[in-house]
Amino acid sequence: MTDKIAVTLRVNARDYRIEVEPRRTLADAIRTDCGLTGTHLGCEHGVCGACTVIVDGHAVRSCLMFAVQAEGSHIRTVEGLADGERLSPVQQAFHDHHALQCGFCTPGFLMLATAILEDNPRIGADDLRHALASNLCRCTGYHNIVIAVQAAAEKMR
Amino acid sequence: MSEPVIGQRIRRVEDRPLLTGRGRFAADIDHPGQLHMRIVRSAVAHGHVRAIDAVAAKRLPGVVTVWTGTDVADVPPISFRMMRISGLEPFRQPILAQGIVRYVGEPIAVVFADDPYVAEDAEDLVTADIEPLAPYLDPTLEPPPFAPGLVAEAAVVRKEYGDLAAAFGGGARVLELGLAIARQSGVPIETRGALAHIDSSGVLRFEGAAKVPHQNQRALATMLGLALDRIHLHEGHVGGGFGIRGEIYPEDVLVCLGALRLNRPIKWIEDRREHLIAANQSRGQRHRVRVAFDERGFIRGLDAEFWVEQGGYIRSHGVTVIDLTAAMMPGPYVIPAFRAIGHVRLTNKTPAGTYRAPGRFEGSFVRERAIDAIAAALKLDPIEVRRVNLIGPERMPFKRGLDTLGTEIVYDSGNYPAFMDKALATFRLPDLKRSLAERRASGEMVGLGLGFFVEKSGLGPSDKVKMSLTPDGTIEVVCGSASLGQGIDTVLSQIAAEKLNVPIAAFRVRHGQTDLIDEGLGAYASRVTVMTGSAVSLAAPALAKKICAAAAPLLQRRPDELALVDGRIGQADNPAGPDITLAELARTLAAPLEVEARFESSHMSYPYGLHAAVVRIDAETGAVAIERFFVAYDVGRAVNPTLVEGQLVGGAAQGIGGALYEAFVWDDAGQPLAASFVDYLVPTALEIPPIETLVLEDAPSPINPLGVKGAGEGGISAAGAAIASAVDDALGNPGAITRLPIRPDDVRRHLRGR
Numbered sequence: 018m019t020d021k022i023a024v025t026l027r028v029n030a031r032d033y034r035i036e037v038e039p040r041r042t043l044a045d046a047i048r049t050d051c052g053l054t055g056t057h058l059g060c061e062h063g064v065c066g067a068c069t070v071i072v073d074g075h076a077v078r079s080c081l082m083f084a085v086q087a088e089g090s091h092i093r094t095v096e097g098l099a100d101g102e103r104l105s106p107v108q109q110a111f112h113d114h115h116a117l118q119c120g121f122c123t124p125g126f127l128m129l130a131t132a133i134l135e136d137n138p139r140i141g142a143d144d145l146r147h148a149l150a151s152n153l154c155r156c157t158g159y160h161n162i163v164i165a166v167q168a169a170a171e172k173m174r
Numbered sequence: 175m176s177e178p179v180i181g182q183r184i185r186r187v188e189d190r191p192l193l194t195g196r197g198r199f200a201a202d203i204d205h206p207g208q209l210h211m212r213i214v215r216s217a218v219a220h221g222h223v224r225a226i227d228a229v230a231a232k233r234l235p236g237v238v239t240v241w242t243g244t245d246v247a248d249v250p251p252i253s254f255r256m257m258r259i260s261g262l263e264p265f266r267q268p269i270l271a272q273g274i275v276r277y278v279g280e281p282i283a284v285v286f287a288d289d290p291y292v293a294e295d296a297e298d299l300v301t302a303d304i305e306p307l308a309p310y311l312d313p314t315l316e317p318p319p320f321a322p323g324l325v326a327e328a329a330v331v332r333k334e335y336g337d338l339a340a341a342f343g344g345g346a347r348v349l350e351l352g353l354a355i356a357r358q359s360g361v362p363i364e365t366r367g368a369l370a371h372i373d374s375s376g377v378l379r380f381e382g383a384a385k386v387p388h389q390n391q392r393a394l395a396t397m398l399g400l401a402l403d404r405i406h407l408h409e410g411h412v413g414g415g416f417g418i419r420g421e422i423y424p425e426d427v428l429v430c431l432g433a434l435r436l437n438r439p440i441k442w443i444e445d446r447r448e449h450l451i452a453a454n455q456s457r458g459q460r461h462r463v464r465v466a467f468d469e470r471g472f473i474r475g476l477d478a479e480f481w482v483e484q485g486g487y488i489r490s491h492g493v494t495v496i497d498l499t500a501a502m503m504p505g506p507y508v509i510p511a512f513r514a515i516g517h518v519r520l521t522n523k524t525p526a527g528t529y530r531a532p533g534r535f536e537g538s539f540v541r542e543r544a545i546d547a548i549a550a551a552l553k554l555d556p557i558e559v560r561r562v563n564l565i566g567p568e569r570m571p572f573k574r575g576l577d578t579l580g581t582e583i584v585y586d587s588g589n590y591p592a593f594m595d596k597a598l599a600t601f602r603l604p605d606l607k608r609s610l611a612e613r614r615a616s617g618e619m620v621g622l623g624l625g626f627f628v629e630k631s632g633l634g635p636s637d638k639v640k641m642s643l644t645p646d647g648t649i650e651v652v653c654g655s656a657s658l659g660q661g662i663d664t665v666l667s668q669i670a671a672e673k674l675n676v677p678i679a680a681f682r683v684r685h686g687q688t689d690l691i692d693e694g695l696g697a698y699a700s701r702v703t704v705m706t707g708s709a710v711s712l713a714a715p716a717l718a719k720k721i722c723a724a725a726a727p728l729l730q731r732r733p734d735e736l737a738l739v740d741g742r743i744g745q746a747d748n749p750a751g752p753d754i755t756l757a758e759l760a761r762t763l764a765a766p767l768e769v770e771a772r773f774e775s776s777h778m779s780y781p782y783g784l785h786a787a788v789v790r791i792d793a794e795t796g797a798v799a800i801e802r803f804f805v806a807y808d809v810g811r812a813v814n815p816t817l818v819e820g821q822l823v824g825g826a827a828q829g830i831g832g833a834l835y836e837a838f839v840w841d842d843a844g845q846p847l848a849a850s851f852v853d854y855l856v857p858t859a860l861e862i863p864p865i866e867t868l869v870l871e872d873a874p875s876p877i878n879p880l881g882v883k884g885a886g887e888g889g890i891s892a893a894g895a896a897i898a899s900a901v902d903d904a905l906g907n908p909g910a911i912t913r914l915p916i917r918p919d920d921v922r923r924h925l926r927g928r
Contacts, residue, residue: 038291040291041291048201048202053195054195054197054199054201054202055194055195055196055197056195057199057201057363057364057413058201059363059364059365059413059446060446060850060851061445061446062446062850062851062852064850064851064852065363065446065851065856067363094195095193095194095195096194096195098194098195099193099194104193104194108193108194111189111193112185112186112189112190112193113185115185115186115816115817115820117189117192117193118414118659118660118661118820118824119362119363119364119411119412119413119414119415119658119659120188120189120191120192120193120197120411120413120659121197121199121362121363121364121411121413121414121659122363122413123192123193124195127193146859146860147860149859150858150859150860151858152858153363153851153856153858154363155360155361155362155363155414155416155824155828155856156414156659156820156824157820157823157824157827158823158824158825158826158827158828158862158865158889159827159858159859159862160823160862160864160865161820161823162859163859163864
């Protein structure tokens with residue numbers, strides 16, 4: 018164990034002053050130290066993407082980043098997607114198109130899809146499927162996720 | 175009368191918290207003062223535990239204690255929830271190894287610490303002196319001793335009917351096949367998790383329950399010596415089940431024991447490596463099958479022997495998978511004589527349990543490979559050979575002559591030939607076959623294959639629900655079922671809404687809480703819509719009657735003059751007359767209006783389906799790509815077609831994984847080689863094409879009031895069979911594929927042999 022370091026994480030436009038060991042992952046810091054448990058951990062080795070958050074506009078695996086590395090960055094998590102009771106276009110499309118079953122991978126997919134569409138709402142079908150293959154889902158067979166993200170893209174154009 | 179609700183594509187009522195990050199999965203729960211538990215696992219597949227040294231671990235600041243086998247020797251091993259046959263007891267798993275380890279990943283010690291990182295540091299500091307023994311890894315080899323007086327074959331399951339000798343004699347043609355299915359499992363994206371704490375009234379509360387909370391409440395109470403009212407199980411959000419989740423594992427008992435002995439809340443969250451070496455695996459079967467048939471391709475007899483890699487112990491499922499493999503193998507075909515003999519062998523691998531469509535994924539692969547082999551031998555169309563063998567509609571209900579899971583197998587309804595015609599026509603498979611032949615002629619390696627299967631669903635014997643009008647006007651439906659993500663809140667609400675004639679928003683479904691209802695069998699075997707749904711449909715009229723009786727004095731009418739219409743109580747024959755809303759009525763009540771109903775069934779219902787796959791082989795790499803995948807399924811009645819399709823598509827994706835990618839592999843020392851997502855290949859959006867579905871309601875079940883059959887497993891059942899057949903077709907080599915998954919090196923071997 019090593020000494021803790023004071024870090025300020027900016028998550029969903031709010032500052033969290035926390036003290037963490039240098040080895041603490043960003044995912045654990047978001048979940049435990051910031052109390053934002055919507056970001057999930059499915060493998061902790063960077064494959065499943067359940068822990069995907071948006072850091073400075075990029076979708077990243079928060080299990081592969083240390084909390085101390087995120088100081089000064091703008092982090093967005095699933096808790097920041099909806100505007101009050103109003104779901105974001107991607108959230109709404111997941112609901113409309115039955116793109117979730119157990120919902121465990123969902124926050125990661127929502128953040129991945131949000132980052133993809135904010136970068137390019139006109140992304141082609143093949144590129145979109147390729148990008149969505151970053152994350153794993155074990156319930157849906159992916160098709161409804163692809164359909165939902167395409168539907169959200171229409172709205173975001 | 176208002177609009178029908180059953181059969182509508184209603185959007186799910188459970189989505190919002192899951193979309194907004196407000197889910198409550200096991201890892202999201204914390205209790206003040208909690209300790210984190212970490213398991214120390216065996217690094218040796220088979221051996222005698224000489225000593226475990228935890229001194230350094232115990233000295234680490236933040237570590238409260240470390241236990242080894244001797245500290246928990248008074249706790250009995252984990253017993254069987256299902257298919258307990260005599261003689262299995264000595265093969266049960268202790269919660270920590272008792273002097274001998276039987277697989278890599280077996281719990282040998284447990285650390286309790288005040289921080290999860292520290293608990294993991296301490297795990298690294300525990301050292302074990304284990305004297306290795308030769309591992310037993312191939313279940314087709316003679317089983318070695320397991321313990322004094324016992325060999326590593328726990329049981330031989332035998333199912334048979336008809337005159338096999340006659341079937342194989344008298345000029346029958348005979349084929350023999352050797353087939354194998356690798357070890358695979360459900361691998362949900364949420365790993366396992368369990369929390370236990372003692373509440374202010376001294377009750378042990380277990381969170382992280384899933385699938386079968388009531389059954390596990392009883393089992394844990396027995397193991398821990400607690401009265402039933404001193405332990406309650408609670409299900410939160412659950413990140414996928416697929417068979418493995420919710421069974422009792424050593425870790426579940428250890429968190430309870432930790433809470434009881436250390437008087438602190440205990441939290442345990444599994445990591446992915448642990449999940450891939452310690453949670454139940456499944457499949458892992460080798461089959462040798464002989465089939466006797468005549469010149470039309472009619473199967474006169476099927477004689478199968480199979481060997482199952484059970485792993486180090488028999489877990490909570492007993493011999494469920496072996497029983498189902500044997501009993502469901504004949505599937506949709508007449509097959510007048512049949513025998514299956516399954517050997518349950520305790521290999522030094524991770525113990526096995528169920529995985530979605532247990533025994534049917536394997537058995538369908540075997541049976542459909544046999545049908546394809548017959549077609550190839552006779553140079554007949556495989557579809558025509560299936561047609562010759564299908565059980566005709568005039569024979570329904572059809573007594574299979576076998577039993578499974580303690581029930582007699584009676585196919586309750588179906589028209590298999592008509593179903594096949596409908597599926598072939600809807601998916602335009604004859605056209606597809608022609609176009610694939612053209613593509614093959616121009617040099618592409620493409621092929622089509624299919625598999626027909628019978629599923630089972632709605633395992634009884636009973637389900638109870640409580641339904642009540644609560645003071646805020648909500649109608650609460652309490653059941654002992656569980657949600658693994660399949661959408662039961664929506665489905666049960668739809669059934670209740672239609673039967674009560676109240677808008678769906680009025681309902682709140684509660685499940686998985688042992689302190690809310692005293693019984694419940696849970697969610698497995700595609701049973702919830704059938705069993706719990708039927709109980710809901712019986713409770714609704716009883717509650718409607720009570721509601722009308724309570725409203726009668728307020729509306730100055732007799733109860734029998736009143737009815738519920740769209741959530742309001744009024745005169746049945748006078749829409750303009752006085753009425754009252756449920757919420758208004760609820761406010762006048764001193765206590766909630768409550769009813770109970772129970773649905774009982776001694777037989778399962780048997781949905782059926784057809785899978786078809788179009789594959790393309792890359793001649794250079796041997797990689798198989800699925801171009802199209804079709805699932806046709808008769809579900810009896812679809813309460814919510816969108817959710818049924820969701821089940822079928824999700825199941826098919828897992829089936830494609832099982833056919834092409836997923837395998838737990840071990841080296842010669844019994845070391846697991848697929849202990850991460852880099853090595854255990856769960857398919858992504860790139861491997862799974864859009865799955866094309868056809869949901870039919872042509873054969874409602876006659877044995878429940880809704881006519882429903884289960885949808886949970888039909889997406890996966892014959893996926894391996896269909897894909898193997900399609901790869902054969904693409905290779906132009908019938909019978910080439912004999913094992914799942916079909917790896918590129920297998921395909922390349924066949925390409926070289928062409």
